[in-house]
Amino acid sequence: MPFSVTSPQLATVTVERLTVRRGNRTVLHELSLSFAEDSITAVVGPSGVGKTTLMGALNGLLRPSDGAISMAGIGRLDEAGTLREARRRTATVFQNHALIDRLSALDNVLLGLADSRHPLSPLPWPRALRERAARALDEVGLLGRATTRIDRLSGGERQRVGIARALVRCPRLLLGDEPFASVDPALARRLAEEFRRLVARGGLTVILVLHQLQMARTLADRIVGLADGRVAFDGPAAAFDAAAENRIFPSHAPLDGQGPVSP
Amino acid sequence: MTAIPTTSKDAELAAVLDDGRRRVLSGVATTVVLVLVIAGAFAYANAFDLERYRGAVSTILTLAADSFPPDFSRWQLWGRPLLETLAMSIAGTVLACMAALPLGILAARTIGPTWCGAPIRLLLNTVRSIPGLVWGVIFVAAVGFGPLPGVFALACHSTGMLGKFYAEILEHVDPGPGDALRSQGVSRLGVLRFSVVPQILPRLVDVTLYRWEHNVRAATVLGVVGAGGLGLEIITAFHLFEYREALALIIVLLGLVTAIDFLGAWIRGRFLRQE
Numbered sequence: 252m253p254f255s256v257t258s259p260q261l262a263t264v265t266v267e268r269l270t271v272r273r274g275n276r277t278v279l280h281e282l283s284l285s286f287a288e289d290s291i292t293a294v295v296g297p298s299g300v301g302k303t304t305l306m307g308a309l310n311g312l313l314r315p316s317d318g319a320i321s322m323a324g325i326g327r328l329d330e331a332g333t334l335r336e337a338r339r340r341t342a343t344v345f346q347n348h349a350l351i352d353r354l355s356a357l358d359n360v361l362l363g364l365a366d367s368r369h370p371l372s373p374l375p376w377p378r379a380l381r382e383r384a385a386r387a388l389d390e391v392g393l394l395g396r397a398t399t400r401i402d403r404l405s406g407g408e409r410q411r412v413g414i415a416r417a418l419v420r421c422p423r424l425l426l427g428d429e430p431f432a433s434v435d436p437a438l439a440r441r442l443a444e445e446f447r448r449l450v451a452r453g454g455l456t457v458i459l460v461l462h463q464l465q466m467a468r469t470l471a472d473r474i475v476g477l478a479d480g481r482v483a484f485d486g487p488a489a490a491f492d493a494a495a496e497n498r499i500f501p502s503h504a505p506l507d508g509q510g511p512v513s514p
Numbered sequence: 515m516t517a518i519p520t521t522s523k524d525a526e527l528a529a530v531l532d533d534g535r536r537r538v539l540s541g542v543a544t545t546v547v548l549v550l551v552i553a554g555a556f557a558y559a560n561a562f563d564l565e566r567y568r569g570a571v572s573t574i575l576t577l578a579a580d581s582f583p584p585d586f587s588r589w590q591l592w593g594r595p596l597l598e599t600l601a602m603s604i605a606g607t608v609l610a611c612m613a614a615l616p617l618g619i620l621a622a623r624t625i626g627p628t629w630c631g632a633p634i635r636l637l638l639n640t641v642r643s644i645p646g647l648v649w650g651v652i653f654v655a656a657v658g659f660g661p662l663p664g665v666f667a668l669a670c671h672s673t674g675m676l677g678k679f680y681a682e683i684l685e686h687v688d689p690g691p692g693d694a695l696r697s698q699g700v701s702r703l704g705v706l707r708f709s710v711v712p713q714i715l716p717r718l719v720d721v722t723l724y725r726w727e728h729n730v731r732a733a734t735v736l737g738v739v740g741a742g743g744l745g746l747e748i749i750t751a752f753h754l755f756e757y758r759e760a761l762a763l764i765i766v767l768l769g770l771v772t773a774i775d776f777l778g779a780w781i782r783g784r785f786l787r788q789e
Contacts, residue, residue, distance in 0.1 A: 310697040338699030349690035351712055362708055365695055370704035420698060 261323055263288045263424060263456040264309065269318035271301070271308050278304045280480045281318065286424075288323070289450055291457040293471035293488070295464060296499055300477045302460040303346060306428045309458065310343045322424070337424075339366060342417035344427040346460075348409045352402040356393060356412045359401055360384040363416035387419035388412070390445060392438075406433040414442060418449070425449075427459040431466065439463075443470045464496065577757065584765055585758035592747065592766060598661040599743035600770070602736070603729040606668025611722050613673045618680025625684055625710070635681070642674025646732050650739040664741035668729045679721045683714050719785050723778035730771055744770075 262285035271279040278301040286292050294302050307313035309320065311334050321327045322337045342363065350359045361376050361384045368376075376384075388394050391411040401409060410433045417425060425446075431439035443466065449455050461467040467474055467488065474491045476484030476499035484495045560566060619625055621634040649670045653663035692709040700708065737745020744767055751760040 312693055312697050335699045338697060341698060343694065343697050345690065345694055347690055349694040351691045351709065353716065354712055358712075362691065362695060363698065365700050365704055365708045366698055370701060370707040416694075 261288050262286060263323050264458075265321050265323075266309075267319045267321070269305075269308060269315050269320065271304050271313055272316045273304065273313070277316075278480050279308070282480075282482060283318075284475060284482065284485070286456050286458055287473075288456050289453055290472045291446060291450055291459065291470060292473045292475055293459050293461045293467035294475050294477060295461060295467055295491075296477035296483075298462075301480045302477060303428055305477070306343065306426050306458075306460060309424075309426055310341055311338055340423040342420040342422035342425050344410075344413050344417045344425075344430040346428040346432065348413045350401045350409055350412055350416075353400060355398050355400055356388060356404065356408075356415075357381070357384055357397040359412050360387050360415045360419050363387075363419040384415075384419055387415040390418060391415045391442065407435060407438065410434055411438075411442070423454060423456065425455060425457045427457070429460055429462060432462070439466065446470065464491075467491070581757040581761040583758065584762035585756070586762045588759065589762075592744070592763070595737075595742065595744045595747050596766065596770065598664075599730060599733045599737075599745070599767075602661045602664040602668060602733040602741070602743055603726060605665040606733070607672060607722065607726040607729050609665065609669035610672030610676050610725070613669065614676035614680050617673065617677040618684060619706070621677060621681040622684035623681075624687070624689070625706070635678075638674050638677040638681075640674075641670055642678065644671070646671040646736065647739055650736045650741050654740050659740045659742065661742045664733055664736045664743060667736055667741060668732060671732070672725050672729060676721065676725055680718065683717045683721070684710065687713050716782070716785055720782060723781060727771060727774050727778060730774055731767075734767055 265285040267283055269279055269282040270277060282305070294305060296302055304313060308315055311328065319327050319329060322333075322340070325333050325336050328334045328337050351362070361380060364376075364380050364383065367380065385394060385397060388397050391414050393408060393411050393415065396404060396408060401412065404412065410430065414427075414430055417427070431442060434442065446457055446459075447470065450457055459467075459471070461470075468491060469488075471488045474484065474486065474488050475482060476491070476495060478499050483499050484491065486495075556562065617634055617638060620627070620630050621638060623631055646667055649667035650663060653666040657663050657666070687710050691713070692705045695705050695709050733741075733743050734745035734748065737743045737747070738749050740746070744763060748760055748763045748767075751757075751763060
């Protein structure tokens with residue numbers, strides 16, 4: 252199993268020969284990766300290469316057709332019990348935000364804590380949970396918009412509500428699918444620093460799909476480049492040079508060509 | 515882009531344009547068929563038989579003249595039937611709502627178990643196909659005259675309609691927030707409670723209030739088969755050729771329906787305003 256060179260610590264999540272099909276198309280081909288604790292991994296690659304599919308497999312929304320995912324302290328996530336246990340420690344920031352438009356920002360962040368309540372409880376959200384949600388909104392700079400409905404927020408603000416909904420869970424595994432796509436660069440840098448700070452505090456593994464390569468280089472410890480549903484690059488962020496970039500984003504290659512064309 | 519040979523690009527372009535022409539042709543064909551069906555429907559109902567319209571307008575005018583001015587002289591006796599109609603509509607709508615919610619959840623293709631969707635939808639269609647009056651006759655026979663059979667008749671007929679609408683509303687719910695909850699380990703029941711219900715609540719309230727307003731009018735018609743209420747008064751007045759009193763009763767009904775319409779709009783307004 253190819254362990255990453257940058258992960259001397261314990262691996263939080265391990266992916267072994269993971270194959271995921273969507274419809275008739277095989278999106279991920281026998282992917283083997285492991286993600287070290289207290290690290291940030293950026294997943295990069297052209298659109299349609301399977302980055303979102305990898306996120307979906309990691310949080311259990313997509314079932315692998317072959318291979319296995321396991322989490323430290325839980326084991327393989329191929330049965331209902333272990334999957335639920337893993338999901339309780341996982342939080343995801345979704346590409347399309349996945350918020351409820353007619354609820355307030357605070358109520359949406361509270362949804363991140365929905366697994367701590369019985370679904371049939373008619374009681375309002377307890378004060379302690381509401382306070383946690385408000386603090387999470389404060390962390391992304393949106394405390395002032397807490398009572399505003401989502402459909403009155405801008406794209407960037409919605410994305411930050413999505414990030415707050417993930418952070419409020421205090422997860423061990425944080426997945427993000429383009430979490431800064433609709434946030435302006437200055438704010439994206441601030442949020443990235445926040446992620447770094449959380450990772451430095453310990454006990455958190457972050458896996459982010461990023462399309463801004465500059466952000467990937469500065470924020471991540473490690474970069475995984477996907478091409479054609481396979482790992483085409485795996486190494487420290489500093490090692491992701493122009494040659495690696497060309498291998499993963501063969502922008503000048505003919506559409507039906509095999510390899511990259513030298514620029 | 516340079517990799518695609520020009521000839522295959524030409525073929526692709528031609529295919530795109532061909533597709534456009536096919537769409538226009540199928541649009542014309544659809545319009546022709548639609549016009550034929552509509553004309554056929556009118557013809558089948560003898561709507562083009564001008565002989566049938568002789569004397570129609572004058573008869574209607576005579577009936578209208580006989581109903582004027584409306585006669586409100588017996589208004590003290592209408593309070594009870596009015597309350598009966600109102601009670602029937604409220605109790606019938608609430609019963610229907612309680613039955614339609616679980617049925618709608620089971621019938622929704624995206625939420626309920628797959629095997630029970632089709633039989634539940636068939637049940638809802640059956641319940642809806644039986645006219646309200648027939649339900650009225652059945653329950654008058656079962657529990658006797660008065661508003662009680664009206665409540666059950668309205669509930670049965672409304673369950674069929676509300677269940678179908680609830681299921682459709684549920685099917686169109688955005689799955690994104692629900693997936694977000696599932697990805698963090700929330701159960702199906704939790705997804706229903708925390709994602710689906712908050713999303714569909716305004717539309718559920720909307721449809722249910724509309725059905726309530728509909729049920730006030732339907733409760734009137736149920737008076738015909740002995741289910742009490744304002745309808746019984748209207749039918750009795752008609753049978754006694756008291757057209758002026760019948761008109762007065764219809765005006766009272768109009769007032770009731772309008773009041774409920776306003777009340778519904780107010781409730782909706784409160785529901786949609788969150789902040």
